[in-house]
Amino acid sequence: MGLFLAQAFFYASTPPLKYTYLMKQIQFIGFQSILVIFLTGAFAGMVLGLQGFYTLNRFGSTALLGPMVALTLIKEIGPVFSALMVTGRAGSAMTAEIAIMRNTEQIDALALMGLNPYRYLIVPKLLAGIISLPLLASLFNVIGIFGGYLIGGRLLGVGQGTYFGEMATYVDMQDILGGLYKSLSFGVLITWVCCYKGYYTGSGAEGVSKATTQAVVLSSVLILVWDYFMTSVMF
């Protein structure tokens, strides 16, 4: 798996880059994930707003609801949830697509044309993951923060100025950058695992189904494990 990733980075860093394929993948991994990110971001923020308000209320600190929602989203929930959503929506499709191409000899056909399958199939997905994940996580955070305000502010009475003002006081650039670094590394992780599982799939429908399941499970577990390591190093 390590060699697979090293090769993918090698071909990503040497020309030619297949821009058309890259744009298609950004559209697939990034743009087409916006709806699911919007929905999960909104509800994650609303739950945080609700739970956060009742918890902080016990200590008489509801004024800190804004920073609590924002920091939880920016540092943890945003990068991790968006990565899990992309794994479920795009990662599984990536694995299935490559696995079917492998089983129907389309990858061999590419190689036999003297074309490098990594440049056409793996590199565009890897780069699209690196570009899309931080953007999707940022969108998740913004929607989540407004979701939290909708509940905490509009429904439960925390003032707009308090919610956003305290947020501006307590959230600094390092928190935001930390979250972005996480989602960037998740972009690599998801595309790496999902492409690898598809590229080295077993044969037939069962092989494709196993590869897809393994890709989603392994990516999801690795996202959480890697999140812990990054958190322990960065924050």
Place this chain on the structure above:
Amino acid sequence: MITVEDLHKSFNGLEVLKGVSFQVEKGEIIALIGRSGYGKSVLLKHVAGLLRPDKGRVLIDGEDISSMTGKKLEAIRRRLGFLFQSGALFDSFTVFENVAFPLREKTKLGEEEIRKKVLSLLDHVDLIGAEEKYPAELSGGMMKRVALARSLVINPEIMLFDEPTTGLDPIIACAILNLIDSLHRRFGFTGILVTHEITTVLGFVQKVAMLHEGKILTVESPEQILSSRDPIVQQFVTACENGPVRYH
């Protein structure tokens, strides 16, 4: 010229190729016959450099493709065309895009030139009108013809055909083989044709090699194969169940 020397290959302890050797001269087509599941496609994939042998080598014009990697392998593969058993068409591309793909990716031809070349080739394989169809909308015979057009679009010096008529009715199968024959006359490629349509191909191939139990049993001219006294060859050519080769 293709030279296969003492090729050995095992999968999970099962020895499929046990020292295969033969030669194909420039411009000739050799038919590779033998029982199903006994390594003909594996042998062809070695010639294309898709599989690496455990022992032995494959030389293309004196260069060992089995030990090549990277750009050198890509360069030699640009001289090859391969017609897969399944066609291996890109299912997200239309017929036109499939045939145009090698030209768009490997040449500097303009879109107009590519269009002319693709349409001329599609005309040759009788597929004008199907340009905008996707592989899922094609019949088996049409898929094979598109795959044939795609593999020939860059005028390869060497063509490898992996059972081009499998799963087709006898009339379409005969039409595909005749098409290969006419394209060979036109383009003059060197070829290896894995087939079970022995009587049909004998008319246009220069040699026939029989792969049996992991080795080349015989390489002879079509006439010699037809009159062979070898009971295994005879059984195969006459398609007879009774003989030294038992069905299990």
